[in-house]
Amino acid sequence: MLDSNTIEIVQSTAPVLQQHSEQIGKKFYELLFAKAPDLYNLFNQTNQKRGLQQEALGYAVYAAGEHISNLDAIMPVITRVTQKHRAIGVRPEQYPLVGETLLEAVKEVLGSAATDGIIGAWGKAYEYIADAFIQIEHDLYKEAKEQTGGWEGFRSFAVTRKVAESDDVTSFYLEPADKQALAGFEAGQYLTIKAQIPGEQYTHIRHYSLSDAPGKSYYRISVKRERSNEGKPAGIVSNDLHDRIQEGDSILFSAPAGDFTLDHTDDHLVLIGGGIGVTPLLSMINTVADQFPDRKVTFVQAASNGNNHPFREHLSELENGRPNVRCFTAYSSPTEQDLGSGSFSHKGYIDAEWLRSILPSGQAVYYFCGPIPFMKTINKALKKLGIPKERIHLEVFSPVAMLDEE
Template sequence: MLNEKTIAIIQSTVPVLEKHGLDITKRFYTLLFSKTPELLNLFNHANQSQGRQQTALANAVYAAAKHIDKLETILPVVKQIAHKHRSLGVRAEHYPIVGQNLLQAIQDVLGDAASEEILQAWGEAYGVIAGVFIEVEAGMYQDTEQKEGGWADFRAFRVERKEKESDVITSFYLVPQDGEAIASYLPGQYVSVKVEIPGEEHTHIRQYSLSDVPGKPYYRISVKREEASASKIAGKVSMYLHEQVKPGDILRLSAPAGDFTLNLEDTRPAVFISGGVGLTPLVSMIETLASTNSGREAIFIHAAENGAIHALKQQIEELAGRSAQISAHWCYREPTTEDRERNAFHKEGYIDLAWLKEIIPVKDAAFYFCGPVPFMKAVYGYLKEWGIPAADIHYEFFGPAGDLDAE
């Protein structure tokens, strides 16, 4: 444990981290990859280039410093990150490397302000924080490997079939190459997919939510083709999966991971709100509710550009058609002529609080949402404005965690 003097020194650096945290983490990753380029095989290069990974780490370091005297308060965040680390293959031996480069980054950015006393305190604090991560992740590795059908690291899966769900989203049905059992999972969890793309120096790993109900002899992931635009670069893995991977090919998968999961013990209504490909974990959740025949009310709300982009729509509408307890509502930003002729949507434009209040009968419910960050910020703001308790608001970022309260 840290002594009071070390805790005081760490807490004194909180204002500095708030101001310079992003500069420190940018410097950290530059150092890390220059000294240990093999770690580029574990990181999402797109998130690096867009600054999302640096921002997420800066937020984590800031939270650790702020709560250094009560690290148990950040344990939920530790577990969330640990799930990601386990699915990527992060191991205990990586932590000393990270610590050395983080301290060097602090010194490089802060210069003379990073006194020997501050660096020593942060070295001690990092050792404690790293120890928490290592312990939590070791338990996750053990539980995953010992679980029926479970495994450590990455396992070979064969693409049994590809199924186009919309103009931009395709589902991949994956079965184990060895023909053995596969681990079950909690609705909402994801797998990491490791690929070696021809011409690429490093392997690439991406997380994709499992988009089907657990308990089947395959895993299904539904992947959006991320094409290049004026504001973003093309998704290397998604483009590779869409354009080059075909039935019979082999992909390597981690065992399922993630803490964004459906609480099956809650009997209150469940409200699922998704934007774009963010519907994938929520489809698994509502499919699971429907399969349990619990009688629990479920409301599925999805926003898409139009019907051509809207994936898995028929699957949800069939659930709603079979059960009076399930309802589905679609919001299209720019519906096509065909959408209008078929009355294929319920609201034009964007989801707003007034519409949510119209279609959600009660506030006493569990709310789950996922989608692009601007979409999530909007939904989060609506739920807070409506007075939904924080304990009833559940969400997942695709990629490094962000801050929905941030401007």
């Protein structure tokens, strides 16, 4: 346990580190990759270019410092990070280098303000936090390996089917190349791909939500082609999957991971998805349909238009075949064909007023997922509608640890 003086120094200086988090994050990764360029194989370089990884680091350092005397207060953040660490293969021996580099970055950014006392206190705090992470990750590695059909590291999977779901979304059906047992998973979890792309110096790691219910003879992921847009680079991995990977090809994945998982209560289930954020929610509604057919579900999906509305037919079949399932769709930019067919529920973006008109009046549990702007909008809307925080669950497709709490 840390001594009281260390705790006091860390908590009092955490806001200073937060204030300079962007510079510290940038300097940290600059130093880290110079020392260990092989770590390029672990980190999402697109997120590096967009500054998201740096932002996530800054938030994590601040949150850990603020709650250093009670890490249980940020356990949701710790759980999410350790799940991803296990999925990408972070090892205990890498923690000392990260800690050393983080302190160097703090000293370079803060200069003389980073006194020996402050650096010493944060060094002790880092070791304390690292030990907690290492123990949790040890248990996660053991669980992933020892479960029925489980494995360690990355395992080869054959693409048995490749199905276009919309203009930009394609599903990949995956079966173990070794023909051995397939590990189970919880609806809402993800697979982590190690993509080995021709012409790329390093491997690329990405997380893709499982988009079907567990208990099948296959895994399924559904991937959106990320096109270049307004200075944002095209997705290296998503485009490689869409263009190069064909049925019969093999891909490497680590065992299923993630903490955004479906509860198994009887409460009315409300699922709200934006864009490709619909994928873990699809796994959830399919699981309910397979295992809990009497549970009520309201499924709300946001898309730009009918051309970019994946799984429309599947969800329509679920709704028509099950009286306890209701599906609603909001199109932000419906086509003329959409307007003529009336195949959507709401024109425009999802807002609190429209949600109020379609959500159940009784007790329900809420899950939502999508791009960051969408997530912030839904988070605010549910708060406006008076939904208790403990009944709200979310997944952010980004290394940013939390949504703004305005």
